[in-house]
Amino acid sequence: MEDKEFQKILKKSRYRQTRKILITLICILLPFVIGSLAYMYIYNYNPLEEEKVPGVKNNQIVSTEEDLGAAVLLFDYLGQVKLNAEANKMTFYVDYYEKDKLISHSEYFSAEAEEEGMMSGKFIFGIPTNDNHLLASFMTNDGKLGAQKELENYNPHNEGIFWSSKNEIYANQNIIKNQKMYLFYLGQTNRIYSEIEENIKPENLKNVDQSFVLYLIFE
Known part of the structure; x- marks a missing residue:
């Protein structure tokens, strides 16, 4: 096998591995990010809602x-x-x-x-x-x-x-x-x-x- 072909295979392998790692990280972090944003919204930790008391839900x-x-x-x-x-x-x-x-x-x-x-x-x-x-x-x-x-x-x-x-x-x-x-x-x-x-x-x-x-x- 020539060096060029080997390099192409190695590059593809690294690309697939990197993509898998990124997808795994996204799957792990996305629920956390969504949950944190939802918590901040529900409990009024929102800098745009200055009139509301943070840490307390509406009503x-x-x-x-x-x-x-x-x-x-x-x-x-x-x-x-x-x-x-x-x-x-x-x-x-x-x-x-x-x-x-x-x-x-x-x-x-x-x-x-x-x-x-x-x-x-x-x-x-x-x-x-x-x-x-x-x-x-x-x-x-x-x-x-x-x-x-x-x-x-x-x-x-x-x-x-x-x-x-x-x-x-x-x-x-x-x-x-x-x-x-x-x-x-x-x-x-x-x-x-x-x-x-x-x-x-x-x-x-x-x-x-x-x-x-x-x-x-x-x-």
Whole structure:
């Protein structure tokens, strides 16, 4: 066999081997690339979507403690959620019960969408240490809306009275319009249930002198 023919065969062999390697690499990497792009799209890790909260799916609310830092030391109760809500309005409510009777239903504040059909940001609420004021704020890329109001009938200084609390948002949760999205329960009891809806059932509230329920409603 002449050298030229041998070189041609060798070149073809190398070409086939290189092509096989490239095809194998593409088959291995392509699903990873597609999966990564899909994950970034679904969880809003998109530089073109600056208004949305990264790491949160559309129409979901997620509990988070990031960025709270030393602030947790200044509060008896503190919570924070991130959200990307397909809604035009968000309202923050506080309900107050004495045993199983609803005494007050208070709207603390409301926020409207800056972009039609989408509300994105961080919502923070808390009761400072040894205080009876409820602080709440909703932060977006364009600004901040907040309120500070007295939490009537809550007295942290009464000796012998035990308060228990329950945060409701503990994982990714879908937002349902016109339904209560429970955030927090505070009751004068030493018995607490795993879900807020269970705590505020009439048969359970009958054993609790005072209760507060915090929640959001999206419209």
